Amino acid sequence: MTRRPRPHRRGPLWPSWLLALLLLPGLAAAMPYVPPSYTAEYQASKMGLSVLARITLSREGEYLRYRAQLRPTGVLSWVLSDEIIEQSIFRITPAGLQSLEYLYRHMSDDRKRLTESRFDWERGEVRGTRNGRSFSLEIPPHAVDRFTLQLSMIQALVEGKDRFSRTIVDKDRITTYHFQVGAAQRIDTPVGRVEAIPVIRHIEDRDTTVSTWFAPRLNYLPVRLEQMQGDERLVLNLRALEWHDTEE
Template sequence: MALGLTLILACLPVAAQSMPFVPPSYTAEYEAQKLGLSVVGHITLTREGQFLRYRARLRPTGVLSWVRSDEIIEQSIMRLTPQGLRSEEYLYSHTGGSRERLTESRFDWEAYQVTGVHNGKPFELDLPPEAVDRFALQLAMINKLRQGEKAFSQTIVDRHRVRTYHFTVGEPRSITTPMGTMEAIPVIREIKDRDTTVSTWFAPRMNYLPVRLEQEQNGDKVVLNIRSLEWHDPPL
């Protein structure tokens, strides 16, 4: 009888692991203002076959663009797997400033290694199974929120280092942005050795898109707000 039950159970299909949630493809525009100066950023998420491309471009506008020609591009190419988001390639490029910076890395999930170049110097790192690159972190945070986490940690490959960040989740509340008033949930990271707090606000009714980023350091605060959104796929 026990043998027969074992055979029956062995023949039953194994329940598939759920894939991580990712918002539909979109382009969002963000703006930060301080002392009358502004910086505009565009973030785009697109699906390319089995891959995701998550890309941000940040540049000064208005009067600031007359004296600064900086451009920051950050990009993550990922795959969705039952084990979670898997970073495949990462790029960070800062040009036009007094000191240009470039980081490029590739993720080898068979060898669990990350190899790349950071500001002209090659590096190689051991890759923890749950790690994501620093830009894919936002999508990993979305999944933690959807799972109802109130505090969590996430290991990331921060350019040429492996670090673990710790977060707490605040209560949802209404915030006002250039797109109007919306309910959002803050995810907060405190960096005590730099007296810095970073809060990322996610809007559940907008597929948990980040709609505000706040950084407060030594009492000085910079806020980046969403100001437009275009869905490329029908929203879920």
């Protein structure tokens, strides 16, 4: 089994509260790895039309906020006013990343889609609303919301796994995704050529394959996301990256 490269710290130092936890006996090896705080921009282009996604990971005391904003750009913005916001608030525990709140909002001229949920780990349930309808679900152990999933995948790479599964709360239902890890390869992106590890998920009933490339030397940040559905291919590439310098 190929040993995965260790994360390279180009970003700021970990916050003091997390460093203190890591120094406690028995916790250093158990706490999952999460990249330093950052803001990244991704862009997808197809037939002259483009979409821009801005993703931010920030630390707020013992909690972390993971937020994405997606909107059309260029000519596409003349005819579409769509905006998608997806956000997760979670914390790091020895058992893994623990989702606390989740938000998905898709606004357009003709419709509004909204999902909000809160995780109650003491009661083992998640409650929320989806497009005005309430729901309540029992949370399986180690489950995360569907956006925190991307950060949860990083730990499998740090541990050198070739295959792994994750159980997620996908809006108002529980599902399990299965992933296969490919061999590291050098890929070209708008920010330069980087070595990245592909993580692949096949969705057989939709004839779809979703691949995410994580770059170990960029603290395992995703540098490319690709969806293949039949003969249709959509690629989202990292185009800008900023490490935050506001850690305490």
